[in-house]
Amino acid sequence: MRTRFQQQMEELREKLLRMGGLAELAVDRACQAYTERDLTRCQLVLENESLINAAEREIDELAFDILATQQPAAVDLRFILAVTKINADLERVGDQAVNIAERVMDMIELPAVELPVDIPRMATAVSAMVRRALESFVEGKAELAQAVLEMDHVVDRMRDEAFIVLVRRMNEEPQVTQQALDALLVARNLERVADHSTNIAEDVIFWVLGADVRHHAQSVSVAPAPRSESAH
């Protein structure tokens, strides 16, 4: 048993989980800021970004060290590759949260208007995707990750619907164009967060099963597969 190596792998896992927590918190705060037109939460999201960026660098450095010094193979190699990719996705989730927060800060300057779009519902769905993608990583379960992939279609549809109704509203009532455009951009940011969650779920499937399911490259059974006899 390579004790030092296992310690480093555990450290990498813990760092990524902390990073995941920061990214999840950023999305939740940005969504609450949108719903409640809350400037304080927007500022918290902006302040949080430097922590996410620092965490991203730390994770990359540790993964790089392990690759250079331990020559991991098989499931360990897949784990490290998955971690580096999830790391990049989480950093972009943080960026999207910042985009939403900045958008909300602009919106707060304008009069509030009723818009025919349920951004909070979309935010709830997207937050759930982030959370479940991270849960699939924590549990190392491909079936949880698969469920995240299936949720992406729902969010895509919400974004498309938001686009249609908000453009219509802009045409009908040009004086609310700015607010409608802000909402449209928030919907797009949320959809991007959903895409990153999907990427994370795909990386978890790669780690756990060794299967590349990106771009529908491969259809896999995510039920735990019976494996050949173990030596111990």
Next chain:
Amino acid sequence: MGVGITVERLNAFYGKTQALFDINISVLANHATALIGPSGCGKSTFIRCLNRMHETIPEARVEGTVRIGDFSVYNGTSATQLRRRVGMVFQKANPFPTMSIYDNVAAGLKLNGFRKRKELNEIVERSLRSSALFDEVKDFLHKKSGASLSGGQQQRLCIARALAVQPEVLLMDEPCSALDPISTGKIEELIFQLKEQYTIVIVTHNMQQAARVAEFTGFFLLGKMIEFDKTEKVFTNPSDKRTEDYVTGRFG
């Protein structure tokens, strides 16, 4: 050109102790195949069954079928005939210490009665070039003994000696385990080039070496072939939990 190797239901014994259990494997011609596994797993015994070296040990015996190309290893052919087709390189370089570099390479051919000086010169040079040693020793081929070379050079000399008899298969039993990283790199580069002409089977304890040089890898454990697959599969997503535990360092 190299030829394929087919092994069917191979069992090997040291007296009453069984060392290999029912091994079946097809080694592709002109490819490098690596055998990995913890000490005592049977991988060296296996490779020694391919050129009948196993039976040189008292009370050792083999059951099953081994075919090298269309040549049946255990069916009426002599070990000498076989070893002209199957060269072997060992863990520790073993040049003939009293012979010159030239004579080390020419030894196998001379032993077989080959005496044509001009052709012998050509074969020695070609073999030394094939083992990437010629440029380093060309100025003192007859003056220096094989034992005067560095460890890495001695191992390449042994490879040249094996290649001189123009085998179809080259067996390598941990050929780099006593070498520094630079010499190891040269041997690995050589393996990569040699497989265009020869079929190579290499036993190694160094898993990264297997991953670097071989297209196929077999994992042995307790005398059994646990998994045999493309190297990238074995090192990225092995099918058997025991293989995964070994390549990830969880045991062995």
